[in-house]
Amino acid sequence: xxxxxxxxxxxxxxxxxxxxxxxxxxxxxxxxxxxxxxxxxxxxxxxxxxxxxxxxxxxxxxxxxxxxxxxxxxxxxxxxxxxxxxxxxxxxxxxxxxxxxxxxxxxxxxxxxxxxxxxxxxxxxxxxxxxxxxxxxxx
Numbered sequence: 001x002x003x004x005x006x007x008x009x010x011x012x013x014x015x016x017x018x019x020x021x022x023x024x025x026x027x028x029x030x031x032x033x034x035x036x037x038x039x040x041x042x043x044x045x046x047x048x049x050x051x052x053x054x055x056x057x058x059x060x061x062x063x064x065x066x067x068x069x070x071x072x073x074x075x076x077x078x079x080x081x082x083x084x085x086x087x088x089x090x091x092x093x094x095x096x097x098x099x100x101x102x103x104x105x106x107x108x109x110x111x112x113x114x115x116x117x118x119x120x121x122x123x124x125x126x127x128x129x130x131x132x133x134x135x136x137x138x139x
Contacts, residue, residue, distance in 0.1 A: 002080040010080060010090060010117070013124045018073040024061045030054035033126045034118060041131040070099045075113070086119040087127075094131070109135040 002010075013032070020028035030053040033039070039047045039056070047056045064071055078092040092115075096108040116128040 002082065006082070006088070007078075007080065009124065010078065010088070013117070014075050017126070018075065021057065021061075022070075022072050024065065026057035026061050027054050029057050033129075034120065037126055038128045039131075040129065042133055042136050068101055072097045072099070088115075088117040088124075090115045090117060109133045 017029060017032040020032070030050050033050050033053050035050050036048070037050055037053060039053050047053050074095045074097070075092050076095075078090050081089040083089055092113055094111040094113045096111075097105055098108065099105050111134060112132045114128075114130045114132070115126055117124045118127045119125075
């Protein structure tokens with residue numbers, strides 16, 4: 001069982017992380033990962049290292065801007081496991097909404113996400129994020 005302070009800290013971490021992404025701040029989003037962090041989003045390629053995560057995120061931000069839509073990420077139902085003093089394994093459901101200029105809202109495929117969060121310099125950072133889309137089998 002996770003104590004309430006840790007639960008709140010994780011919720012705050014995700015709020016800041018995803019508002020950075022949704023706001024188009026690719027470098028701020030990447031800065032929530034460890035320098036040697038990894039982002040795995042099936043069926044896409046694995047991205048290793050904070051600099052590469054920033055570059056890949058910037059490309060995604062640009063695609064979103066060119067499409068003229070607003071994307072919002074929603075995380076919920078976290079299961080949190082403290083694996084050691086400075087490491088947490090968090091598994092949660094994720095939904096991404098897409099809103100067009102005329103107000104039409106659609107949703108991307110739902111996902112189950114697994115994160116390894118580590119504490120460095122008194123703050124949480126994402127070491128490994130693995131996104132399993134519900135529409136992709138055997139990932």
